[in-house]
Amino acid sequence: MFYYFVESERNPAKDPVVLWLNGGPGCSSLGAFVYEHGPFNFEASGLINSSDLPKLHLNPNSWSKVSNIIYLDSPVGTGFSFSWNSSDYVTGDLKTASDTHIFLLKWFEMFPEHLNNPFFIAGESYAGIFIPTLASEIMKGLDSGSRPIINLKGYMIGNGVTDKYFDGNAAVPFAHGMGLISDDLYQEIVDVCHGSYLTPSSEKCQSKLNKFKDVIENLNLYNILEQCYDFYYDEEYQCYNCIGDEELDTANMKSPEALASSDKTRERLPVRRSTFTDHKLGSTLSQVISNTSVLCHDDMAPYLWLNNKAVRKAIHAAEERETGRWDTCTDRITYHRDVGSVIDYHKRLISIGLRVLIYSGDHDMVVPYTGSEAWTRSLGYKIIDEWRPWISNAQVAGFTQGYDKNLTFLTIKGAGHMVPEDKPREALEFYSRWLAGERI
Numbered sequence: 307m308f309y310y311f312v313e314s315e316r317n318p319a320k321d322p323v324v325l326w327l328n329g330g331p332g333c334s335s336l337g338a339f340v341y342e343h344g345p346f347n348f349e350a351s352g353l354i355n356s357s358d359l360p361k362l363h364l365n366p367n368s369w370s371k372v373s374n375i376i377y378l379d380s381p382v383g384t385g386f387s388f389s390w391n392s393s394d395y396v397t398g399d400l401k402t403a404s405d406t407h408i409f410l411l412k413w414f415e416m417f418p419e420h421l422n423n424p425f426f427i428a429g430e431s432y433a434g435i436f437i438p439t440l441a442s443e444i445m446k447g448l449d450s451g452s453r454p455i456i457n458l459k460g461y462m463i464g465n466g467v468t469d470k471y472f473d474g475n476a477a478v479p480f481a482h483g484m485g486l487i488s489d490d491l492y493q494e495i496v497d498v499c500h501g502s503y504l505t506p507s508s509e510k511c512q513s514k515l516n517k518f519k520d521v522i523e524n525l526n527l528y529n530i531l532e533q534c535y536d537f538y539y540d541e542e543y544q545c546y547n548c549i550g551d552e553e554l555d556t557a558n559m560k561s562p563e564a565l566a567s568s569d570k571t572r573e574r575l576p577v578r579r580s581t582f583t584d585h586k587l588g589s590t591l592s593q594v595i596s597n598t599s600v601l602c603h604d605d606m607a608p609y610l611w612l613n614n615k616a617v618r619k620a621i622h623a624a625e626e627r628e629t630g631r632w633d634t635c636t637d638r639i640t641y642h643r644d645v646g647s648v649i650d651y652h653k654r655l656i657s658i659g660l661r662v663l664i665y666s667g668d669h670d671m672v673v674p675y676t677g678s679e680a681w682t683r684s685l686g687y688k689i690i691d692e693w694r695p696w697i698s699n700a701q702v703a704g705f706t707q708g709y710d711k712n713l714t715f716l717t718i719k720g721a722g723h724m725v726p727e728d729k730p731r732e733a734l735e736f737y738s739r740w741l742a743g744e745r746i
Contacts, residue, residue, distance in 0.1 A: 307409050308386035308623060310336065310377045312345055312370045322424040322741050323374045325410065329431025329467070333635040334385030335377040340608050342726035343369040343733065348607040359614055360607040367730035372738045374420065376413065380406050383639035385632060386623040398642030403439035407447060414454045421454055426741065427461040430724060431673065434466020438651035445658065460661030462740065465673040465723050468681055469647040474504030476677030478518060484530060487521055527671040529722025605634045649681060661712040663740050667721030667728060668704065675717050682715045696736070696746050703732040706746055716746060
């Protein structure tokens with residue numbers, strides 16, 4: 307498995323070690339490395355219609371300011387992680403947890419100087435499944451005498467997939483609360499769907515959800531405030547991006563080369579806006595949550611950089627003939643979602659003393675903060691820190707609520723699915739405070 311280790315800029319011998327996992331499943335953690343909280347970012351200039359390597363600059367809000375970070379491409383088949391055995395590309399939630407646990411045991415064997423550092427797991431999106439299952443695997447390993455002993459202290463999850471009921475049924479009320487759909491349409495949906503939006507119970511409910519889909523389908527669902535990269539109105543076909551139009555080669559449109567050369571592009575966003583997995587709206591709300599296609603992103607910069615032979619050699623990635631070309635998210639793995647809801651995982655892990663932070667960008671519609679807040683509250687722990695604003699740079703940065711047993715829920719005002727990308731300074735602030743055990 308491929309990883310990139312970044313030492314803390316402060317005190318690597320004592321600062322926490324944090325494992326970062328991206329979602330997907332199948333999205334490279336190097337995406338977070340270059341766009342969210344790694345030690346450098348790409349410069350915006352000179353990328354469009356250019357084959358030159360992107361220029362780099364230091365990231366003043368890197369999470370390595372206060373911690374050591376392992377960026378891991380997981381599961382096998384993601385990013386630069388590969389196997390000579392094709393059967394390893396057939397995987398799932400439980401196997402991914404087991405494989406990542408094995409990786410960590412080997413990593414700490416290689417770097418025993420970090421065994422005493424506090425260890426945390428962090429990630430976003432589908433890492434909401436990866437993280438509690440991995441934490442559970444680590445704790446089971448400790449109980450059974452696995453060595454070396456991993457000093458796991460807690461975990462944090464951003465806009466994390468957790469439970470189909472809470473995640474999937476949050477989108478409609480979220481859209482209404484954000485002013486994306488009318489009061490009339492919202493009431494029509496409520497009247498016929500009765501709160502069950504993920505799995506429509508009647509044709510009337512499905513019809514209203516189709517209407518809902520039509521209203522929101524040209525939004526950037528990963529941050530409803532942001533525009534879509536490569537968003538245009540096609541005069542010939544008279545549609546926006548012609549989603550689902552068979553006459554257009556939408557598969558080719560997703561490649562960075564096609565995006566760079568497309569004469570239909572009307573507006574380019576600075577280097578990148580909103581990368582997760584590719585995303586298209588499906589015929590039901592469940593497909594909105596689970597499908598894997600989006601036209602709202604531009605990943606040309608990391609694509610050019612990480613597929614450069616000199617760069618790959620410098621970061622000790624395997625050759626292209628072994629890994630294939632690097633892409634933000636892969637389609638070469640066959641993934642089985644064999645865990646389902648992870649709410650019970652959270653209950654067990656919190657009960658044994660792990661610290662947990664559930665944070666959420668409040669403008670993400672893929673995993674809305676309302677669903678995350680609801681399932682967090684459903685755990686039933688006593689509220690010990692009432693809902694209040696938290697402050698960054700003398701401004702309200704979001705809201706937080708603290709529970710008994712070291713559980714914290716936090717929102718980040720104006721952020722979408724990838725919080726550290728949208729609000730880097732605020733993200734470093736809450737990250738630093740939480741790792742240190744301070745009040746956010």
